[in-house]
Amino acid sequence: MKNFGFNVQPDHAIDFDRNDKRIMAYIAIHEPSVNLCIGCGSCTGTCTAGHFTTYNIRRLHTLMRRGETSLLKQEIKKCMFCGKCQLVCPRGVNLRNVILRINRAIEQIG
Amino acid sequence: MLNNPRILIIGAGIAGLATAGALAANGFEVVVAEKENQTGGHLRKWDRLFPSRRPGEEVVGYLDNNLKGMVDIKLGVTVRDIIRNGNGFLVRLSDHTPISADAVVVATGFQVFDAHKKEEYGYGIYENVITSADLESLFKEGKKLTTSQGKHPGRVGIIHCVGSRDEKVGNLYCSKVCCVTGVKQAIEIREQLPECEVFSFYMDLRMYDRHFEELYFEAQQQWGVNFIRGRLSECSENPDHSILLKTEDTLTGRPLRMHVDMVVLLVGFVPAPGTREIAKMLGLQVGPDGFLNSLDEHFDDNATTVPGVFIAGAVKGPATVANTIADARATAQQITSWLKTKI
Numbered sequence: 001m002k003n004f005g006f007n008v009q010p011d012h013a014i015d016f017d018r019n020d021k022r023i024m025a026y027i028a029i030h031e032p033s034v035n036l037c038i039g040c041g042s043c044t045g046t047c048t049a050g051h052f053t054t055y056n057i058r059r060l061h062t063l064m065r066r067g068e069t070s071l072l073k074q075e076i077k078k079c080m081f082c083g084k085c086q087l088v089c090p091r092g093v094n095l096r097n098v099i100l101r102i103n104r105a106i107e108q109i110g
Numbered sequence: 111m112l113n114n115p116r117i118l119i120i121g122a123g124i125a126g127l128a129t130a131g132a133l134a135a136n137g138f139e140v141v142v143a144e145k146e147n148q149t150g151g152h153l154r155k156w157d158r159l160f161p162s163r164r165p166g167e168e169v170v171g172y173l174d175n176n177l178k179g180m181v182d183i184k185l186g187v188t189v190r191d192i193i194r195n196g197n198g199f200l201v202r203l204s205d206h207t208p209i210s211a212d213a214v215v216v217a218t219g220f221q222v223f224d225a226h227k228k229e230e231y232g233y234g235i236y237e238n239v240i241t242s243a244d245l246e247s248l249f250k251e252g253k254k255l256t257t258s259q260g261k262h263p264g265r266v267g268i269i270h271c272v273g274s275r276d277e278k279v280g281n282l283y284c285s286k287v288c289c290v291t292g293v294k295q296a297i298e299i300r301e302q303l304p305e306c307e308v309f310s311f312y313m314d315l316r317m318y319d320r321h322f323e324e325l326y327f328e329a330q331q332q333w334g335v336n337f338i339r340g341r342l343s344e345c346s347e348n349p350d351h352s353i354l355l356k357t358e359d360t361l362t363g364r365p366l367r368m369h370v371d372m373v374v375l376l377v378g379f380v381p382a383p384g385t386r387e388i389a390k391m392l393g394l395q396v397g398p399d400g401f402l403n404s405l406d407e408h409f410d411d412n413a414t415t416v417p418g419v420f421i422a423g424a425v426k427g428p429a430t431v432a433n434t435i436a437d438a439r440a441t442a443q444q445i446t447s448w449l450k451t452k453i
Contacts, residue, residue: 038313038314040313040341040360041339041340041341041357041358041359041360042340042342042343042357043343043358044358044360044365045340045341045342045343045356045357045358045365045366046343046344046356047365050358050365051365056363056364056365058358058360088230088278088343088344089277089278090271090275090276090277090278090341092277
């Protein structure tokens, strides 16, 4: 094959139609408060893990919602389960259970 | 129509005053009962109004002048009890004055949210954390913003949605007016202290009414106010009494730390404690947010489920001064029509 000197890059856009949104569907059933998030960032602002690593719980939640699961699987391991995010959430999202359930969903779905 | 109908208005804030003025202009006998020793409610303590920056005092003065001795205002009294008296009401005030009235207007207004309840923001704990109401009092006294160490702040953080849109304090509703108040106060800080940087921390900026968005535009263009999209998670105090803010800068997706010399908390509306008592006496419907429900939000928004009892202003929920005056006038109109149907 002729080498043109460049590669076809993977699409940077979120391919919403093709993405696997099963984790989000599972969480929505088992912890429906997840749907109340308004993306204010209070959780991330107070998160200890987030101050030292790339962990961003607000962003992870949105990635999960869009079906961007590969990053979710990697990042969720950084949570220390301290629950401070839940204490500051103005919407009353049960974040510890959300994280617990994400881990369980990852175990089940693989 | 009844002969010489009398209307009792509970509360002489701007809703009560505007209702009284409109009813008196229609020729009715009006009595206003007010628990404080002056009329005007919260507006007496407010320096200037958004978006025009008209002095609050000017609005109260206008409403007061409108009454021109036509209305009997009883200051420093509360309502002891209210009983049905035929088609009307018999009201006993705390000074034992009995008042018979054909209609009652509940205009008991609101209170500002008690910022002590958001302990993580440090109000009442850290010296340089104040509320928007404190700042307004300071402006009213003609003072410049000063830290507890007696210096003008070099950087101020303005925190939106304190006590509003917050499940943790039990207030899910938006207080509507804080966003634009925050923008107004940011401009005023920049006006009086041009060297001071101002950062506003917000979830959403709700510039919903006419001229609000333009004020936001002016704050950015003319005054260089900075806006960071992230709700404040917590504050802590440094040994020099400056404040460390912790939030997420959601637009970069990273946690953000910032030192400021002062913090202004934009406190929202909560129902006035007296409202619940009056509602109980009259059997009025209280919404889950603690504000009063009207008979019908579209067609009878100033009447209640109890015939002869009407509501006006912020007793129905957060409202601007302009909306409150318009609502009070609507209440007066609705009472006038209702009295005409009575024999």
